[in-house]
Amino acid sequence: MTTTERERPRRTSEAITLSVVCAAQFMVVLDISVVNVALPSIKDSLGFDDSGLQWVVNAYALTFAGFLLLGGRLADLAGRRRVLLIGLAAFSAASLAGGLVDSAGPLVIARAVQGLGAALLAPTTLTILTASFPEGPRRTRALATWTAVGIAGGTAGNLVGGLLTEYLSWRSTLLINVPIGLAAAVLTVRYITADKPAPSRPRLDVSGAVLATAGLGILAYGITQAASDGWGARATTLSIVAGVLLLMVFVLVEARLAKSPLIPLRIFGNRSVSAGNVAMLFAGACLNPMWYFLTLAMQNVLGYSPVQTGLAFLPHTIVAIAIGAGATPWLMRRIDGRVLIAGGSLLAAAGFWWQAQLTIGSGYIMGILLPAIVFSLGSGMLNTPITAAVNSGIAPEDAGAASGVMNTTKQVGGALGLAVLITYAAASGSDKADLLDAYNRAFYAIAAIMIVTAAVALTLPAHRDHAD
Template sequence: MAQFMVVLDVSVVNVALPSIQRALGFTAAGLQWVVGGYALVFAGFLLLGGRLADVYGRRRVFLWGLTLFAASSLVGGLAATPGLLVGMRAVQGLGAAVLAPATLTILTTTFTEGPVRTRALAIWTAVSSAGGAAGNVIGGILTDFLSWRWILLINVPVGAVAVLAAVRVLPADRFRARSGKLDLPGAVLATLGVSALVHGVTQAQDHGWGRPTTLAGLAVGVLALAGFVVTEARYAAAPLVPPRLVRMRPVWAGNTVMLLAGACFIPMWYFLSLYMQDVLRYGALATGVAFLPHTLVGIVGARLAPAVMRRTGPRALIALAALLSAAGFAWQSRIGADSTYGEGLLGPAIVMSAGMGLLITPVITTVTSGIAEQDAGAASGLMNATRQIGGAVGLAALVTLAGTVSADAVGSYRAVFTAMAAVCAALAALAAALPPPPLKISK
């Protein structure tokens, strides 16, 4: 429930933006921060959020993040001014940055490596896929039949049930000596670096790569992240991301795969939504319903991943899933202005979403294998941050590509999906850098 809410809130407001603008009097420039405020804070604080679970306890931090997320949803849903709504969306992003790594950390520390953990991670992946894709549907239904406010208020009862379930189900945190002090300089540099980088990329998406605001954001992001690397390697007594973690082959290779996957799978929803509404002239609710096959096939793929992985191993499954996604994006690149739903959307959706569903579970399994319990939160935060950064950078790069290759909208979308197919093909080749699974002697 917690992970579903976190991913849902990345996309649920998109359909409601026109209603929000009319109700609260947002300017066109200010309206983007209803989405951007959440995404920016979420991406910026993921590394810190992941480490909090290691230092202060998984259940405790999970409950902190869940409570903060639900409370800010309540205030945001009742907001009467643009400033208050944007502020609460930013607080939601902070709660999500604490909550998302904690959900994954709880799974990886509760279940030992093997089939049971793989099944748990597959369910987590399926829920994430469902949350991301269901945002447009739920946003359209709530906005059309109730009010835009319910896209936020719905989190309050769901969050309350999740809190009660967490208190009853999750084991209490074991006592730990608080020698694991939080690396505050590293936290500041990581948060500043990721936030500035995402902000710079967002500015590039809106204004171009040569604008001073874009260059300033990118420069601050790169310098802060460079300072973060130096701090973690030389000065931090309790690093936010321990250097030993990044040097592990499964971690650096798996996070590179996740970076490329995020650069394709996160922007996909953006471009498909625009294609449906601007070219095919679908309404908001019809667009959300048209995404249902993507959701359902992605869930099926995620649930099948453990069974397939037992036969192929994670490395082979990652390559297979990436090639399947590449084929789906290549098919999607053949769209036209008069494409029918079946040939232009449904067919490609089945292929690419099957690849997406099959891909994430073996990547997470690879990255988290062999991670010490005290580093589980850092590994989870790093992987979530990598995916979000990949999505932000990929979206800006693809928007730039769409605006330069063709003045025709359909031609731009074709180029974008062709580029996504090429990235997925490269991702399949990169899977060779992942370590093979260890040999196990069955009892």
């Protein structure tokens, strides 16, 4: 048997594994944004009031953020394939239930269960990927594909949500997950090998799980309230303070009391993990809120429809995927990863500065397309190296915990960044000029934060992939 013939089964198995984890990750990211365009239709169909409608989005976001650390550690303790299947089942069942409800309350509950399923899926898919591909170019290519699919899911959410809502029904924005989830579950059972049982699996750190989930959930709620009610609101202040205190107690328990900690604090002794997560926090605070402000700018200032807005985002996706999945693995064999992250951050900062020059009379090419190409080139360059950094040098038994921390950092960074930017860039009036001024201030602020991300990236250890 030739070397090529011996390699073929392994490459086929790796391709199927990558397809499964990417499908699951696509659903997770898609559902963060897919219902946004459908919200007016959901409100009319189920009778939501203005204050209640936000919970169609927040119920998903809060449970997702709150359970990420627990989801990552469960993958280490209960087995990666088992947790992936549980996450797929929970997410798909909640999507089916949400698509069939006839009142407001059950939809919010279904979205919360979706968030729980997503919190199991996001870190587990990354853990399976890092366990299936050894460090080096093969893992980098897999991470690049996984990251690109996440970018595609975020962008596709607006377009898919607009198309499904306009031509079918808002219910289809949830029901679309069911066949994807079922297909991923079938492939998981058939092709992904169950984890080999460890001689003695450590027990779940129940106290740490409760403290981390409660702390992150309450902190995420406070940040969400800040975006709508302001930082001085009583509910905002109390929630943020309570969330921070619970997380401080969590760190104390993990460091001093837990025999099998939910998050082994030793992983932060790895400079790639600690500095990489700080860079991820700042990058998440820029790249996630960008979609929010650019969507509003296109619809409220330039007058685009929801479908036109979704189509206008396609170049962002195409460029970021082309660079992230195509060029970045090649670059990481030739250029230090921290240089790629810093360079990508500075390029993205230049693109966001250009985006801040938007005017009421801007056409699509100068106002949206060209700035998008610049900051999408930058984000495509930095996403994969950051993901590789925060998952490098991690022992297999801690891989799920590290993935949970990374996903939590990105999610909290996005929520915190959005809340801060909404407050900073509050419009002084409701006409187009006032709104445009607010959106452009947000893009200037995002550009400044990306420069900080570049500075943090330079504190990472040097890293370059070796050839296969």
